[in-house]
Amino acid sequence: MIQKKKPEGVSVGREGQMNRTGIGASPKHGKQMVEAAVADVAAPQDGKKATTMRRFYLEESDAVGTMPPPTSVKGAAKTVKEALTGNKATVLIDKVAERLAFERTGTRLYEAILTKHEVLGSFDGGPSAEDLEHIRDEELEHFIMLKKTLEELGADPTVMTPSADLAGVEGMGLGQVLGDPRTTLAQGLHALMIAEVADKVGWEHLIALAQDLGQTQLVERFRKADKQEQEHVQRVSRWLSAYTSATARMV
Ligand SMILES: [Fe+2]
Ligand SMILES: [Fe+2]
Known part of the structure; x- marks a missing residue:
């Protein structure tokens, strides 16, 4: 951490640890590192071996997940305006399942940051526990709503569809940041910012799909x-911005 003095209420994480990541920290080893890179020992400079290996796996691998057998979406008359079949039903179920997976991750991420908040506290302009609980509860509500939607569409909400699988894997890095005991509240919020931006765009796409398929009741719900x-x-962005400004004002 670059901060020397910790202003009241600002969580800056662990202090007094020396950063040894740059090669300037050890000129002797830095020189050896450069020599190894030039000698093509550590990694081939042209990247051809890596590309060949990637190509091999791309050609040999299966897809990420599969959809359950084609579903005829009958659903409750109140929810589904017209019955969907074939690809339309498959795509809608896959994308609703994607949001379900994402909202599940979102709920867990907020659970994790609440623990950080409890142990490390907040900072000037940062979130209160109630603020974080409020968002956590909304993520959970979305999860429950999506589960209900899948059931109404005649789908199994526990099925891991390709898009749900992808969303789960994408969220793993964010979970690692939140689960790492060394990360601060602000660093956790940074990971949540990535989740929230992706979440927002994901909902926009789902609404557009439901509109295309004429599912007006679902559009309203989404x-x-x-x-x-x-x-x-907006809220996570504001908290992060407040933290950055407070850190920059430190003397
Ligand atoms: Fe969400
Ligand atoms: Fe959210």
């Missing part, structure tokens, strides 16, 4: 969640 996601992005 728009409510999208409005809340807009607020999540």
Whole structure:
């Protein structure tokens, strides 16, 4: 950490640890590193071996996940305006399952940051525990709403569809940041910012799909969640900005 003095209420993480990542920290080893790179020992400079290996795996690998057998979406008349079949049903179920996976991750990320908040405290202009609980509860509400939607569409909400699988893997890095005991509240919020921006765009795409398929009841339902996601992005962004400004003012 670059800070020398910790202003009241600002969480700056661990202090007094020497950063040894740059090669300037050890000129002797830095020289050896450069020599190894030039000698093509550490990694081939042209990247051909890596490309060949990637090509091999791309040609040999299966897809990420599969969809369950084609579903005829009958659903509850109130929810589904017209019955969907074939690809339309498959795509809609896959994308709803994607959001379900993402909202599950979102709920867990906020659970994790609440623990950081409890142990490390907040900072000037940062979130209160109630602020974080409020968003956590909305992510959980979205998860429950999506589960209900899948059931109404005649789908199994526990199925791991290709897009749900992808969303789960993408969220793993964010989970690692939040789960790392060394990261600060602000660093956790930074990871949440990535989640919230992706979340917002994900809802926009789902609404557009439901519109294309003429599912007006679902559009209405999804728009409510999208409005809340807009607020999540704005609030997390504001907290992060307050932290950066407070850190820059430190003397
Ligand atoms: Fe969300
Ligand atoms: Fe959110």
